[in-house]
Amino acid sequence: MSAPERIPPRSVTTAELLAEGELTVVGRIRDASNTALYCTVSHDGREAGCVYKPVAGERPLWDFPDGTLAEREVAAYEVSEATGWGLVPPTVLREGPHGTGMCQLWIEGGTGPELLALVDGEEPGEGWKAIGLADVGEGRTALLVHADDERLRRLAVLDAVINNADRKGGHLLPGAGERLYGIDHGVTFNTENKLRTLLWGWAGDPLTGEAVEVLKRLREDLREGAALAERLAGLLTADEVQATRARVDDLLESGRHPRPNGDWPAIPWPPV
Incomplete structure (x- = not known):
């Protein structure tokens, strides 16, 4: 046998x-x-x-x-x-x-290109997007910039969807290879617009074609009765889930990255 x-x-x-x-x-x-x-x-x-x-x-x-x-x-x-x-x-x-x-x-920190920098002058160099002026002491300011990086741009779209109120530089975590992660998402999904981030470099720019397709799929995934909507319903209030749907709809209607609305500090403190 x-x-x-x-x-x-x-x-x-x-x-x-x-x-x-x-x-x-x-x-x-x-x-x-x-x-x-x-x-x-x-x-x-x-x-x-x-x-x-x-x-x-x-x-x-x-x-x-x-x-x-x-x-x-x-x-x-x-x-x-x-x-x-x-x-x-x-x-x-x-x-x-x-x-x-x-x-x-736990993600072990990897290596990769620099994502944030302080530079002299009023305009970012090639490959960078301006965030705003930062006080560097002794009455001096420098321009805070982030990389013109498709991974960051995707993260900016995600933050707009989840209404992230605290996207700091320290919450950007390069992983192995070319992966990039965002961490610390406790202050998200508020029903009021609280988007506060360092990733304003694309504010007002058209969304990429990839982002538009992702948002279209996400809109379907968030419809009432869909699996993602059901999972979110066990984690958030009904109003918060509905507000998430509305943010996706607004992004698709405008076709652009959001701009700061002036009702809420645009950049978290400390920024890094």
Whole structure:
């Protein structure tokens, strides 16, 4: 009698690892405004680093409901995945050592071209987009610029959709190869226009053809009853989901990157 065929064990997916793996706290990320813990997560022989932000460690904000930042981080990941651009690291909502929280795959910083810079003069050089003047001390100013980079431009579109109120330079994370990630999406999806970002270099410019096609697909994915809309409904209020639909519609109607509206500080502080 021949031996039974051995079926190789199924590999644990990243989503399963983050959602079901055992979380072990290694230390606290000190420069985070809310409690952010660096952890390892292990499941069926696979292990990875991750960031765990428990809801219990969130500081109250005047313009966002208490205890909702972790869910907004997960919602940002869901929308990012729907675009197909993969701009947000895998993120889940789960139980952990300090209660329910957001758990996001740790991305080891990679190398790549410079994304932000301070330059003399009033105009950006070739390959750069102007953000605005910055005080550099001793009564001097310099022009703050960001790279004219298609990855940043995609991120600018995503931020407009999710209404990101805090796109700082420190939230831009180059990954392996040519990947670029955006992190820290707790203050997103407000029903009021709160877009605050360093990525204003394309303000008023026509959207790329790629972005228009992505937004058209996203509009379908956000219609009532669609899978993405249902997932967001478990993370956001009905008004916040509807406001997201409206922002996608507005982008498609204008066909352009949004401009600062003047009702809200356009650039986060500190910017980096």
